Amino acid sequence: MSFKTLPSQKLSTTECNQALMHVRDALEVLSGKWKLPILIALSSGEMRFKQIAKEVPGITDKMLSKELKDLEINQLVTRTVLDTFPPTVLYQRTEHSDSLSEVILSLREWGLLHRQKIFGK
Amino acid sequence: MSFKTLPSQKLSTTECNQALMHVRDALEVLSGKWKLPILIALSSGEMRFKQIAKEVPGITDKMLSKELKDLEINQLVTRTVLDTFPPTVLYQRTEHSDSLSEVILSLREWGLLHRQKIFGK
DNA sequence: GGTAGTGCTATCCTAAAGGATATTACTATA
DNA sequence: TATAGTAATATCCTTTAGGATAGCACTACC
Numbered sequence: 330m331s332f333k334t335l336p337s338q339k340l341s342t343t344e345c346n347q348a349l350m351h352v353r354d355a356l357e358v359l360s361g362k363w364k365l366p367i368l369i370a371l372s373s374g375e376m377r378f379k380q381i382a383k384e385v386p387g388i389t390d391k392m393l394s395k396e397l398k399d400l401e402i403n404q405l406v407t408r409t410v411l412d413t414f415p416p417t418v419l420y421q422r423t424e425h426s427d428s429l430s431e432v433i434l435s436l437r438e439w440g441l442l443h444r445q446k447i448f449g450k
Numbered sequence: 451m452s453f454k455t456l457p458s459q460k461l462s463t464t465e466c467n468q469a470l471m472h473v474r475d476a477l478e479v480l481s482g483k484w485k486l487p488i489l490i491a492l493s494s495g496e497m498r499f500k501q502i503a504k505e506v507p508g509i510t511d512k513m514l515s516k517e518l519k520d521l522e523i524n525q526l527v528t529r530t531v532l533d534t535f536p537p538t539v540l541y542q543r544t545e546h547s548d549s550l551s552e553v554i555l556s557l558r559e560w561g562l563l564h565r566q567k568i569f570g571k
Numbered sequence: 572g573g574t575a576g577t578g579c580t581a582t583c584c585t586a587a588a589g590g591a592t593a594t595t596a597c598t599a600t601a
Numbered sequence: 602t603a604t605a606g607t608a609a610t611a612t613c614c615t616t617t618a619g620g621a622t623a624g625c626a627c628t629a630c631c
Contacts, residue, residue, distance in 0.1 A: 350561070351557070351559075351561030351562045352480075352486060354564055355561035359477060360477075360481075361588075362589075365470060365473060369466060377607085389590060389591075390608075390610090391590080391609085392588095394609055394610080404568065410608095414597060414598055414607085416597090416608055416609085417607080418607085418609090425564075432560045433473055436476040436477060437469050437473045439472075439476045439552070440475035440477075441472045443524070446525060447524065484619095498577085499578050499579080500576080510622095511579070512619090512620080512621090513618095513620080514579095534577095535626090535628055536576060536577035536626095536627070536629090537578055537627090539578060
């Protein structure tokens with residue numbers, strides 16, 4: 330059992346399962362309808378909850394709250410609470426989240442290629 | 451609204467939505483529990499239905515049938531029916547499926563990095 | 572004549588994802 | 602005094618993914 334990721338490099342079954350695990354890890358981080366749009370919104374700098382909600386059309390407060398929590402757990406955004414009233418909470422992308430960019434670029438390129446392949450140019 | 455995929459390249463809103471669409475296209479192709487294991491199994495050459503089922507532990511016939519259909523629609527595997535009894539159906543990865551390798555490698559690398567980041571080394 | 576093998580398909584079920592809506596405590600402003 | 606805004610949380614609902622089980626049409630073999 331091997332995977333054609335590395336030309337002329339054979340992977341053992343164990344190595345292959347580990348590789349599969351890493352790929353799944355990455356896919357899980359990007360999974361769901363909202364994580365990418367939220368990260369995109371946050372690319373322009375730190376934002377408050379309601380600001381993000383405006384930048385991500387269609388998302389509900391519940392979903393935004395949940396997804397931000399997921400992203401925080403995965404260290405892709407930081408959450409800063411200011412002691413004001415009404416509460417001010419600032420969200421910001423982390424450096425670690427920047428390291429996702431290559432992956433996303435790669436997905437984007439293949440997605441385009443695939444679309445051309447399937448629907449023709 | 452821009453995305454930090456390309457350093458110092460600003461994307462317009464439209465460009466950004468298109469980029470998002472391509473990323474989603476790619477993610478959709480890899481989504482679900484079984485597509486990657488099936489592609490991995492098929493990496494060792496063309497195989498029959500029951501052979502794949504053996505190589506992918508835990509998958510049911512129904513799931514395998516459905517996933518193979520999806521993969522065929524996305525031109526990632528070819529399906530060849532031989533006129534025998536019992537029916538012989540051969541599945542094989544396409545060249546287009548090989549172009550996924552870079553994406554998968556990129557996901558795999560980031561997945562590893564992420565796991566180290568979250569759980570420590 | 573039973574039994575195993577082949578590549579599916581159909582039915583039924585559970586679990587998870589995601590959406591709609593309402594509510595919370597509190598303040599600043601009209 | 603009423604209202605809008607803040608960052609959530611709670612409840613309820615629908616949709617989707619995925620699993621368990623059984624069946625089918627047919628042949629070859631024991």
